[in-house]
Amino acid sequence: MAAVGLALLVAALVLVVSGADPLVAFGNIWEYGSRLETVIESFNRATPLYLSGIAFAIAMRMNLFQIGVEGQYILAAFFAAYVGAGVGSLFPPLHIAIILLTAMIVGAAWAGLAGWMKVTRNVHEVISTIMLNAIAVSGLVSFLLGRWKIESESLDTRLGDIATTGWFPSLNPIVELATREIKRVELTGFILVAALVGVAYHLIINRSRLGYDLRATGANPWAAEASGVPPKRTIVLAMLLSGAVAGLVGMADLLGDQHFYSLRFPQGLGFAGIAVALLGRNHAVGAAVAAVAFGWLERASGVLEVRGDAPREIVTIMVAVIILFAVIAYALAQRRRRIEAAAAASAQVESAGGAGEADT
Amino acid sequence: MSVAVRLKGITKRFPGVLANDRIDLVVEAGEIHAICGENGAGKSTLMKILYGMQAPDEGSIEVLDQERTFSSPREAIDVGIGMVHQHFMLADNLTVIENVILGAEPSKGALIDFATARSRLRELGEAYGLALDLDDAVGTLEVGERQRIEIIKILYRGARILILDEPTAVLVPQEVEELFRNLRELKTEGHTIIFIDHKLDEVLEIADTITVLRQGRSVARVKPEDVTAQDLAELMVGSELPTPETREATITDRTAVEVKGISVVDEAGVTRLRDVGFSVQCGEIVGVAGVEGNGQGELVEAILGIIPVSEGSIHLHGDDVTGWSVRQRREAGMGYIPEDRHRRGLLLPAPVWENSILGHQTRRRFLSSRVWIDDEASRDHASNVVERFDVRTPGVHTPVHALSGGNQQKLVVGRELAIECNPLIAAHPTRGIDVGSQAAVWEDLRRARAEGLGLLLISADLEELIGLSDTLLVMLRGEIVARLDPARVTPRELGAYMTGAAA
Ligand SMILES: Nc1ncnc2c1ncn2[C@@H]1O[C@H](COP(=O)(O)OP(=O)(O)OP(=O)(O)O)[C@@H](O)[C@H]1O
Numbered sequence: 001m002a003a004v005g006l007a008l009l010v011a012a013l014v015l016v017v018s019g020a021d022p023l024v025a026f027g028n029i030w031e032y033g034s035r036l037e038t039v040i041e042s043f044n045r046a047t048p049l050y051l052s053g054i055a056f057a058i059a060m061r062m063n064l065f066q067i068g069v070e071g072q073y074i075l076a077a078f079f080a081a082y083v084g085a086g087v088g089s090l091f092p093p094l095h096i097a098i099i100l101l102t103a104m105i106v107g108a109a110w111a112g113l114a115g116w117m118k119v120t121r122n123v124h125e126v127i128s129t130i131m132l133n134a135i136a137v138s139g140l141v142s143f144l145l146g147r148w149k150i151e152s153e154s155l156d157t158r159l160g161d162i163a164t165t166g167w168f169p170s171l172n173p174i175v176e177l178a179t180r181e182i183k184r185v186e187l188t189g190f191i192l193v194a195a196l197v198g199v200a201y202h203l204i205i206n207r208s209r210l211g212y213d214l215r216a217t218g219a220n221p222w223a224a225e226a227s228g229v230p231p232k233r234t235i236v237l238a239m240l241l242s243g244a245v246a247g248l249v250g251m252a253d254l255l256g257d258q259h260f261y262s263l264r265f266p267q268g269l270g271f272a273g274i275a276v277a278l279l280g281r282n283h284a285v286g287a288a289v290a291a292v293a294f295g296w297l298e299r300a301s302g303v304l305e306v307r308g309d310a311p312r313e314i315v316t317i318m319v320a321v322i323i324l325f326a327v328i329a330y331a332l333a334q335r336r337r338r339i340e341a342a343a344a345a346s347a348q349v350e351s352a353g354g355a356g357e358a359d360t
Numbered sequence: 361m362s363v364a365v366r367l368k369g370i371t372k373r374f375p376g377v378l379a380n381d382r383i384d385l386v387v388e389a390g391e392i393h394a395i396c397g398e399n400g401a402g403k404s405t406l407m408k409i410l411y412g413m414q415a416p417d418e419g420s421i422e423v424l425d426q427e428r429t430f431s432s433p434r435e436a437i438d439v440g441i442g443m444v445h446q447h448f449m450l451a452d453n454l455t456v457i458e459n460v461i462l463g464a465e466p467s468k469g470a471l472i473d474f475a476t477a478r479s480r481l482r483e484l485g486e487a488y489g490l491a492l493d494l495d496d497a498v499g500t501l502e503v504g505e506r507q508r509i510e511i512i513k514i515l516y517r518g519a520r521i522l523i524l525d526e527p528t529a530v531l532v533p534q535e536v537e538e539l540f541r542n543l544r545e546l547k548t549e550g551h552t553i554i555f556i557d558h559k560l561d562e563v564l565e566i567a568d569t570i571t572v573l574r575q576g577r578s579v580a581r582v583k584p585e586d587v588t589a590q591d592l593a594e595l596m597v598g599s600e601l602p603t604p605e606t607r608e609a610t611i612t613d614r615t616a617v618e619v620k621g622i623s624v625v626d627e628a629g630v631t632r633l634r635d636v637g638f639s640v641q642c643g644e645i646v647g648v649a650g651v652e653g654n655g656q657g658e659l660v661e662a663i664l665g666i667i668p669v670s671e672g673s674i675h676l677h678g679d680d681v682t683g684w685s686v687r688q689r690r691e692a693g694m695g696y697i698p699e700d701r702h703r704r705g706l707l708l709p710a711p712v713w714e715n716s717i718l719g720h721q722t723r724r725r726f727l728s729s730r731v732w733i734d735d736e737a738s739r740d741h742a743s744n745v746v747e748r749f750d751v752r753t754p755g756v757h758t759p760v761h762a763l764s765g766g767n768q769q770k771l772v773v774g775r776e777l778a779i780e781c782n783p784l785i786a787a788h789p790t791r792g793i794d795v796g797s798q799a800a801v802w803e804d805l806r807r808a809r810a811e812g813l814g815l816l817l818i819s820a821d822l823e824e825l826i827g828l829s830d831t832l833l834v835m836l837r838g839e840i841v842a843r844l845d846p847a848r849v850t851p852r853e854l855g856a857y858m859t860g861a862a863a
């Protein structure tokens with residue numbers, strides 16, 4: 001808690017430096033952030049962040065620093081949008097399934113490439129994924145977008161629209177039922193997919209054979225190898241899984257909001273996912289909390305820009321500072337908890353030890 | 361004589377464990393002081409406290425008559441204390457010289473002054489007869505050499521009080537003699553040495569004073585002249601000194617594992633194993649003797665399937681498994697006790713129960729379906745191992761890194777024996793285990809053998825080898841140079857074969 005206060009203090013300092021009144025600014029953030037619209041938008045934002053965090057966490061569980069989620073999800077979204085628009089109108093579940101499958105396959109393939117380079121050429125995954133990010137975003141997508149773009153009235157370079165049969169339903173009917181108000185913003189239905197992925201992640205990592213092998217490799221690759229885990233196959237498999245989830249990151253926006261791919265498609269979700277996974281300790285629930293917190297912070301602080309309290313850059317810095325401090329605070333709290341647990345346990349031992357003494 | 365170290369009333373608690381309970385320890389300057397005690401008695405913990413790695417909950421530390429509190433090993437090093445850990449802490453991919461000066465680099469401006477370091481190390485090496493090739497990568501060295509590096513490393517930092525945690529556990533008798541020569545040399549130079557050891561005759565040979573710990577307390581302080589190994593064992597664990605001895609033959613005509621003329625060539629093109637062939641029958645123990653680094657490691661890894669063989673074939677219960685993966689071999693029943701429990705045998709951050717199925721995670725009994733692990737069955741199995749093999753742990757959810765070295769070893773051994781593997785490839789199964797538990801492990805191995813286990817036993821403990829084996833092989837430079845009858849060979853003769861002195 002003290003560290004969160006410190007985070008706010010530093011954020012305030014940043015605001016002061018930029019010439020804004022921090023108290024007014026925080027007041028605005030709180031007022032705006034507690035509105036239902038903002039909360040809904042926070043969840044909408046949290047959905048792709050969460051998927052991105054889980055994608056990163058899967059690889060992290062076996063000590064693979066897979067920072068290629070960025071490239072994987074953009075490439076996946078691009079192809080999914082192309083295929084989704086190309087097939088025209090279909091039976092909705094089928095249409096959506098085709099789009100999601102395309103995204104997952106493209107994401108998995110792109111990540112798998114990094115895995116393959118690691119096991120055959122011994123290229124470190126950080127190097128290969130950075131490279132693949134660049135190839136995907138500035139190379140492939142830009143190039144193909146130029147060739148496959150459609151004419152449109154807007155200045156945006158874009159692909160064709162996905163027919164409405166490929167739209168993911170929003171949860172607004174439920175929200176409206178609960179609040180008895182008609183809302184302007186829509187709660188993305190994709191949040192259910194994210195939740196499903198979270199549950200699957202938890203079960204597979206912690207309860208399955210495959211998860212055991214993954215975690216064993218992460219904890220001690222030599223012992224895992226001797227225990228029969230095939231090291232290369234497991235690396236590739238982890239990358240494929242991670243990439244498949246990465247492929248879903250852009251789907252909330254593509255299927256629930258934009259319905260086409262363009263130059264303005266959201267970027268940076270892949271890197272934000274790293275922070276989500278770190279703060280969430282690669283834990284399914286932890287990452288969910290982190291994703292919602294980040295989503296809220298981002299949405300709520302956006303008001304500063306709108307109200308003219310602070311320029312966009314300052315807001316970005318402030319959010320980054322708060323995230324940084326939150327991560328540090330969390331790590332410290334974790335440590336304190338461990339020490340306290342130790343003290344509590346040893347108190348028990350002491351009384352048990354005393355009893356034992358009487359026996360002997 | 362003056363006192364080098366005086367510990368008073370040291371108490372240390374861990375979750376669920378009272379590791380040190382008001383321990384008093386007095387070490388005189390210039391003596392070799394041995395610390396003995398069963399697994400989990402608190403020896404390593406006490407030494408880590410003296411070395412500033414862990415803070416005591418209570419008690420005081422005096423070094424050379426000055427009261428000290430260390431908040432890190434650096435502060436202990438500053439007053440001349442150095443420690444070599446039970447589990448070595450060297451960086452495999454650095455060279456010897458880099459490892460030694462790591463953290464204490466002599467500098468010339470912003471650069472590391474390798475020339476100065478080199479000459480100082482050479483002086484140290486000569487002064488104590490600790491010869492080393494400074495430019496070898498540590499990963500390629502054998503344990504004996506690694507240990508010498510660890511010792512040089514602490515001498516280089518100016519240690520006058522040396523703490524060695526189970527230095528002989530990883531050495532063969534010749535290397536132990538060499539180490540003891542070095543220690544005596546250091547002693548005459550005025551160094552004080554504190555060391556931990558489970559082999560009581562070694563302790564009696566070299567120590568000036570012995571302190572015995574039991575369940576976190578110091579229970580005795582004796583002089584080696586006044587006690588026998590038997591007395592020591594009784595002080596430690598309250599039981600008799602065991603001897604490994606296999607009685608009636610239980611050998612069958614079913615072959616558990618057979619290797620036919622295998623050779624192994626490493627990545628650098630060096631032949632590590634040349635035309636090795638033998639078989640282990642069910643109900644038979646085949647012992648492999650040899651100075652560490654003569655191909656035993658490669659033999660084990662080849663049989664397990666971690667490294668490929670360039671020639672020859674490996675057969676498991678009659679099937680040619682040469683092309684099989686490690687997993688296939690393990691599913692066919694192969695058990696494995698690695699020479700280095702930390703490297704190949706355990707997931708240190710993972711709980712005891714997860715470690716208790718490592719290597720067998722694909723067995724039906726630990727799975728509830730094709731995909732899912734049966735947590736409950738695995739935990740039951742873990743409790744069973746913990747109980748049967750006397751693994752001292754607060755519970756099956758405790759992470760393995762919180763167990764003492766010997767208890768980690770008991771977990772590894774217990775895991776393989778409880779799962780009833782066959783064959784079992786065991787390297788140094790009793791390494792780091794106290795005399796009491798050692799007897800229990802020997803008994804378990806014998807029982808498993810009577811029930812049909814084929815055991816390939818690699819050990820540095822010659823009595824263990826001679827006592828347990830039905831057949832003895834001697835390895836030298838990657839080849840089998842002798843097949844001996846353990847009933848007819850003495851440790852001394854065996855030692856001669858191992859160094860190639862006998863033909
Ligand atoms: N970091 C730790 N966290 C929790 N418990 C610990 C930790 N280190 C040691 N212990 C516990 O303290 C007790 C004493 O451990 P210690 O390592 O000192 O034993 P030891 O005498 O060196 O045994 P061994 O002969 O097996 O090496 C053990 O029960 C062990 O489980």
Ligand SMILES: [Mg+2]
Binds near residue numbers: 446525764765766
């Ligand atoms: Mg120890």
